[in-house]
Amino acid sequence: MTLSRDKLPRAGGLIVLLALAIAFPWLFSNPAVTNYGVFAMIFVTVASAWNLFSGYSGYISLGHAVFYGSGAYVMGVAAKAWHLEGTAVFELLPLCALAGAVIAVPFGLVALRVRRHTFIVVTIAVFFIFQLMAFNFSFTGGSSGLSSPFLSWTQASFNLSFYDIALACAVGTIVISWLIRRSTFGLRLRAIRDDEDRARGLGVKTMRVKLSAFVISGALTSLIGAVWFYYETQVQPQTGFDPLFDLTVVLMAFLGGYGSVAGPVLGALLIEPGTLWLNSQPQLSGIAEIVLGAVFLAVVLFVPRGIIPAGGEWITKLRTRGKPAVVPAVAMTKESVPAGTPGGEK
Numbered sequence: 001m002t003l004s005r006d007k008l009p010r011a012g013g014l015i016v017l018l019a020l021a022i023a024f025p026w027l028f029s030n031p032a033v034t035n036y037g038v039f040a041m042i043f044v045t046v047a048s049a050w051n052l053f054s055g056y057s058g059y060i061s062l063g064h065a066v067f068y069g070s071g072a073y074v075m076g077v078a079a080k081a082w083h084l085e086g087t088a089v090f091e092l093l094p095l096c097a098l099a100g101a102v103i104a105v106p107f108g109l110v111a112l113r114v115r116r117h118t119f120i121v122v123t124i125a126v127f128f129i130f131q132l133m134a135f136n137f138s139f140t141g142g143s144s145g146l147s148s149p150f151l152s153w154t155q156a157s158f159n160l161s162f163y164d165i166a167l168a169c170a171v172g173t174i175v176i177s178w179l180i181r182r183s184t185f186g187l188r189l190r191a192i193r194d195d196e197d198r199a200r201g202l203g204v205k206t207m208r209v210k211l212s213a214f215v216i217s218g219a220l221t222s223l224i225g226a227v228w229f230y231y232e233t234q235v236q237p238q239t240g241f242d243p244l245f246d247l248t249v250v251l252m253a254f255l256g257g258y259g260s261v262a263g264p265v266l267g268a269l270l271i272e273p274g275t276l277w278l279n280s281q282p283q284l285s286g287i288a289e290i291v292l293g294a295v296f297l298a299v300v301l302f303v304p305r306g307i308i309p310a311g312g313e314w315i316t317k318l319r320t321r322g323k324p325a326v327v328p329a330v331a332m333t334k335e336s337v338p339a340g341t342p343g344g345e346k
Contacts, residue, residue: 025163034159036273041166043272045224047252047264048173053217055259057210058193059116062246063123066130067218069240070103071096071225076146077139085149093226100222101215108214131241145236162231173220178261189213251296257306
């Protein structure tokens with residue numbers, strides 16, 4: 001398989017970015033800096049998983065914290081019930097992903113029966129139902145939440161190991177998103193986004209396609225939610241099911257480029273480290289939410305398609321500057337007219 005000349009720079013750029021991501025914790029070994037990297041990779045995973053459904057289908061979900069928090073709680077409850085400690089807890093990750101997929105089925109069957117604007121309201125309602133359950137069920141620890149099992153990693157290797165795990169989850173999610181976008185399944189999702197009624201008229205089983213994407217997205221979000229719980233060492237209802245989480249993920253996708261593969265990745269790499277830095281500054285306490293709101297407003301007003309699509313259009317304009325939009329027809333002289341045609345030589 002050979003790459004075209006246009007795709008070679010893109011492939012080279014991806015290889016460089018992956019190499020930089022792998023080398024990051026070795027280049028910046030300070031735990032405070034690697035902490036930024038861990039959270040950045042966690043939100044790259046979440047934003048890509050969210051975009052896999054919402055970006056491709058056009059159904060904006062404000063309830064993905066349901067999967068994120070559920071993954072955290074499933075890991076905590078299962079580890080406590082089965083007395084798992086240390087690295088053995090990571091064996092629960094497939095179970096956490098399965099839990100997210102299982103939750104997504106009834107969630108999707110209810111929410112996806114309505115159209116886009118009503119779907120947003122339904123996802124918010126389901127989110128608050130899960131948050132209230134986390135507050136009131138005894139096995140979730142109520143308002144105190146759950147603490148993660150003991151992990152005997154040294155302080156020096158703790159962030160580094162979690163960074164590797166989060167990076168693996170991020171790369172896997174991006175690859176899945178890329179494969180779906182290039183597949184017939186992804187084409188059907190984008191057809192639903194463009195015109196759902198017409199897609200149904202062309203034979204697309206819209207409910208099945210939407211639900212399948214929702215289940216995949218929920219499973220990946222639940223998986224990384226479990227990783228986040230073990231890294232944070234605890235989960236509470238207000239942190240596992242945080243309404244600001246959903247708004248932040250949506251902002252990441254819209255900032256980078258809603259519906260593209262690379263857009264949510266760029267958005268997460270810009271928003272999450274910036275938010276962490278603002279929250280770490282005592283003199284800027286509480287300003288992070290204001291900044292997020294201002295950025296969201298600026299994106300909607302000035303870059304509605306996101307940085308990557310807008311940047312691509314700008315580069316295309318630069319390349320084509322000074323060139324005619326339509327190639328002018330070559331004036332045909334008498335000598336250039338083929339023989340035997342009207343006006344040509346006999």
